[in-house]
Amino acid sequence: MASSWSLLSEEQFLCSICLDVFNDPVSTPCGHNYCKACITHYWDVSDVYQCPVCKERFNKRPDLRVNTTLRELVEEFNMSMRWKKGYHAKPGEVCCDVCIGTKLKALKSCLVCLASYCETHLEPHQRVAALKKHKLIDPVENLEDRMCQKHDKLFELFCRTDQTCVCLMCVNTDHQAHVAVPIEEESRKRKAKMAVMMAEMNQMIKIRSRNVVEIQHSLEISRKDAHENIFDCRKAFTTLLRTIERSQAEVIEKIKEKQKAAEKKAEGFIKDLEQEITELQKKSSKLEKLSNTEDHLHLLQSFPSLSTPEHIKDWSEISVHSDVNKGILETAVSQLMKSLNEEMETFLENTTRLVQRYEVDVTLDPDTAHPKLILSEDGKQVKHGNLWNKLPDRGSNKQRFNRSLIVLGKQGFSSGRFYYEVQVEGKTKWDLGVARETVNRMSTVTLNPVDGYWTLLSLRNQNEYTANAGPGVSISLRQKPQKVGLFVDCAKGLVSFYDVEARSHIYSYTGCTFKGKLYPLFNPCLNDGGENSVPLIICPVTSYTF
Template sequence: MSAASCLLTEDQFLCSICQDVFTDPVAIPCGHNFCKTCITKHWNVNVPYQCPNCNKLFYTRPELQVNILISEMAAQFRQSAQHKASSSSSEQQAAKPGEVPCDVCTGTKLKALKSCLVCLDSYCETHMEPHLTRLGLKRHQLIDSVENLEGRMCTKHDKLLELFCKTDQMCVCMLCTVLDHKNHDVVPLKEEYEGKKTELGKTEAEIQQMIQKRRLKIQEIKHSVELSEEDAGREISDGVQIFTALKKSVERSQAELINTIKEKQRKTEKQAEGFIKELEQEISELKKRSTEVVQLSHSEDHLHLLQIFRTLNTAPPTKNWTGVRVSPPSYEGTVRRAVNQLEETLSKQMKNLFEAELKRVQKSAVDVTLDPDSANPWLILSDDGKQVKTGDVKKNLPNNPKRFDRCVCVLAKQSFSSGRFYYEVQVKEKTKWDLGVVRESINRKGKITLTPQKGCWTIWLRNENEYKAWADPPVLLSLKSQPEKVGVFVDYEESLVSFYDVKSAALIYSFTGCCFTEKLYPFFSPHPNDGGKNSAPLIISPVNHTE
């Protein structure tokens, strides 16, 4: 039996309910063991009957029989543990420098284990024994061994400091309460000790919370730097590709662009490194204070705790990091601004630049057809669903929820909720039109406001040459030529909607920072034919990729 039990660990002899060595262990049908009293009390309270370990249900209360083998092994384990504890306690050590020596030992001073607040002496294990066995001495208060027990006496009255004056926030003796601290709010030292210990626990929790917040802030800053690095890499790659196409005439500008982007990134990293260094310093200080608070909170020395409580109860000075952010630098338009600076000398190459950009977005071309179920009754759609114009007669069509009843517009059948897509629309010979994308939940009844706030990202033509982007407020567009074919490009993840003049390969306008939360549908409005002046149709054209 002894040899077998030596192979088992303490956890195998512990009841999971009382967390102590088994007493009258019983096994229930699922195989788990508990003290007979523990599982009986558990089932008296909890119905239906369930195993506290694996939660297996028993529809009838199992009969409990003491497992004799486990009971004997637990008893032997308990006896072995007690023997080891007894043997360990008998091994006394001589007091080392810095340790409290026994005041009673003669010759070699052994290490003191406890100090008596009544006798004002410290005792090793042997000389502490009378305080544990004699009735009169057992009433004395023992604490972990400390030096300078005389410091626990009132210097004025030579009495034990056993009370705390809350009025003057100091430890006092019994005579102090009658003389110097009469009518003050005085409580037993232990009562104030417990209160302060509770406050220390709260302080420790607050410090740990502050540490956790700063660790999360470090993660947030590092993540921001990673995103910034990705943006910088992507922007550098695009910049290199564009400026390489411009050959030697723009090599110097290419280098300047890269240096500008890298400098922004370096500044971002430097700022982040400064924040991280400052946060890590605060964490180091907080950890140090946390260790001191934990050590103090475990002290049984009432006076020591109260004397230094005020210095440790407050966290060291720290910075409020709530509003601190490392914002990745904006690269929006960086390449375009660099090219604009060279406009006087590179006007011929500018067309090549936009042609390259248009070529890239044309790779996202999709097939788009018009949805007759959404078309306003005044509209005429071609059989192939590629053309729409406004007729002179209103059709008698069912007013289904998808149909626009007042605005002469129509949506595509296709919707998009991720990725990129591109399509082209011929607007040649028209004097009025609206084009763009709208979210699925756009209002289709009554008057419609085509603004981003209403889920619409569109541009329009009025009076033959008045072009505007339906932003809030609308943006007047200055175009060098009237587009005959408009390309519409959407990047759902990048929250971007861009419009291009396909023939001149020029960017007309871009909506950035769009709020996409639903499916997006291509939107078309040919407007009334205006007595024939605006009778030409809008035509969804096949995309001819630039060679």
């Protein structure tokens, strides 16, 4: 189509009054063409009827009729120009149902005509009064899908009972007793619901985006810590290996020195023995010769000198092996263990300095405390009292534990690492750990990870402890902890308990799944008539020697 109009220019189809492409072109008696509206308005405001181009006057106002031939040419020209300008339908776009040959892109679809129109072919719907009443929408494909196949009517209603679009005939037949509303009404309702869903999704996106940032931050910290830990590990083990190698070299050198001394000593022994052997061989030869003589007088005169004992050593107790390495290995191993212990202590001190970076200031939250718990004014101590405290709105406060003697810390943690210490000295029973923010506080608490608790429980008057891992894990310690350190790594799912003063690890929960925030948990347990009245005390971290 574009090639057939290549020799025509836009100027040939312009109205000389509005200087735009003809719209309903009409011809004057003199042969010039104008838009019908343009020439009509021109003569309405003029005293004479003349042609605006050639100025030919007419005795009376000419009757104007649309030049159908020119109008068709203009329409074809417009279609050609739109095709050139890219108005032709591309793959995936709705095509005009009226265009012949190359299809132009549809501008609107008519739900009455069940057809889609380009800008040119849409013009009658914008001009003809009857067509103006038709419902136009943005162009869509498969308009037949908007028709009821059974009644060949347009879908105008939505059946809420069957959750499907129906026509007016359907409401009077198959859906007569159902709840049906106009499609526009149901669409508005769905849009309102969609708006709520989009708001919720946007909120979820924000939360998850924030979680991504937090995880990335935690991962970056984890990478940094891993790098530092690897460096410290290599440094510590390199030092240990050097200590072992040095000790090995010292032991080998000592063994070599003792062996050298033993060899020198043995050489002296051998020289003396060989000399004695030579002397004994000489005497034996003389005795043999004397024993064969027939000169009895000579035998009697010579025998005394041969029978006189010479200085002969007792070699039965002499050894060069039994004490060569005696005690060297035992002494070396003992010294090595001492050196290794010193190096390990240095390593642990260096390692625990990493924990210091994660120290947090924990304060007890009175809004979560069971009514029988007594908290200090500074929020650092908690113990059990016999009387219920008078608290406002105790029954309606869902933050408060009303069945278990528990109080949480004010500070919650959802990422990163944190560490704090609690003094338990003098107590016979206590419970420490962390809990999810979402745990149920209005009923009896089951302390296990399934319900959102990771805790360590001491057993009354014993050195036995239980990690409430569900089932519980029994732990025996050599001595009662006086101060317990608790370290949490949210990214790794790690909760660890330490005996601070004994510099030892008690127990760790690993591979935990944390959802939401974690809060420090404290349970001083019943005071048992005063035997367990000492409070749990959140104390500042002054040393890192576990």
